[in-house]
Amino acid sequence: MNQSPQGPTAPTPELWAWTETFVPEPPHAAEARASAEQAGELTVSRGGAALLTLLARTVSARAVVEIGSGAGVSALALFAGMVPNGILTSVDTEAEPQADARRTLLTAGIPSNRFRLISGRALDVLPRLSDGGYDLVLINGDKLEYVEYIAQAQRLLRSGGLVVVESVLLGGRTADASNEDDETIVIREALEAVAEAEDLTYSLLPVGDGVLVAVKH
Numbered sequence: 001m002n003q004s005p006q007g008p009t010a011p012t013p014e015l016w017a018w019t020e021t022f023v024p025e026p027p028h029a030a031e032a033r034a035s036a037e038q039a040g041e042l043t044v045s046r047g048g049a050a051l052l053t054l055l056a057r058t059v060s061a062r063a064v065v066e067i068g069s070g071a072g073v074s075a076l077a078l079f080a081g082m083v084p085n086g087i088l089t090s091v092d093t094e095a096e097p098q099a100d101a102r103r104t105l106l107t108a109g110i111p112s113n114r115f116r117l118i119s120g121r122a123l124d125v126l127p128r129l130s131d132g133g134y135d136l137v138l139i140n141g142d143k144l145e146y147v148e149y150i151a152q153a154q155r156l157l158r159s160g161g162l163v164v165v166e167s168v169l170l171g172g173r174t175a176d177a178s179n180e181d182d183e184t185i186v187i188r189e190a191l192e193a194v195a196e197a198e199d200l201t202y203s204l205l206p207v208g209d210g211v212l213v214a215v216k217h
C-alpha cells in the first residue's frame with residue numbers, strides 16, 4: 001500500500017480537486033456558477049455546494065441564514081437540501097450580485113416568497129433576526145468579521161443547528177505560521193472561537209478552500 005508520513009493514502013491536491021467534481025452539479029447551479037465567474041463574483045466551490053445541500057438536508061433545514069448572497073450559487077445549493085417550504089434569509093452589502101442571486105433563484109423555480117434577500121451589512125442585519133430561530137447559518141461574507149459572525153450564529157441557531165464557515169484555509173495562508181495579514185489573523189481567531197465554544201462541536205473539512213462545520217448543542 002502507498003505509505004506516507006500522513007497515513008496510508010495521503011491525498012494529493014489533484015485528488016482533492018477530483019473530489020470537487022465527484023457530485024454532479026445540477027444544470028441551474030452550473031449556469032449560475034458560470035455567470036458568477038464571468039461577472040468576477042466569488043462562489044462556494046462545487047464540493048462546497050454539494051456539502052451545503054447535504055447539510056441542509058441532514059438538519060431538515062426550514063429556516064436558513066446566509067451571510068454573503070453573492071450571485072446565489074450557495075443559495076441554490078441550500079435550497080436543494082431544505083424542506084419544501086423552507087425560507088432562506090440572505091444578506092449582502094452589494095446590490096449587483098444580489099440581483100444576480102434573485103435571478104438565479106427565480107430561474108431555478110424557487111418562488112420569491114421562499115427567500116428574503118436583505119441588502120446591508122451583516123453585522124447590522126443579523127442582530128434583528130430571532131434567537132434560536134434558525135437551523136443553519138452559512139458564513140461567506142467579509143472575512144474580517146468572521147469572529148462576530150460566529151457569535152451571531154451561536155445566538156441564531158437552535159439546538160442541533162449547524163454553522164458552516166466557508167473558505168477558512170485562505171489558500172494556505174491560515175496554516176502558514178509566517179503569515180500575519182489581517183484576514184489570516186481574524187480567521188485564526190474565528191477557528192479558535194469555535195474550538196473553545198462549549199456549545200459547539202466542530203470539524204474542519206478539506207472541501208474547496210476549507211469549510212468549518214459545527215453543530216450547536
Ligand SMILES: C[S@@+](CC[C@H](N)C(=O)[O-])C[C@H]1O[C@@H](n2cnc3c(N)ncnc32)[C@H](O)[C@@H]1O
Pocket residue numbers: 042043044067068069070071072073074075091092093094097120121122123140141142145
Ligand atoms: C464569496 S461571496 C459570496 C458567494 C455566495 N455565497 C455564493 O456562493 O454564491 C462574498 C459576498 O459577501 C458580500 N459581503 C462582503 N462584506 C459583507 C458584509 N459586511 N455583510 C454582508 N455581505 C458582505 C460580498 O458583497 C460578496 O457578494
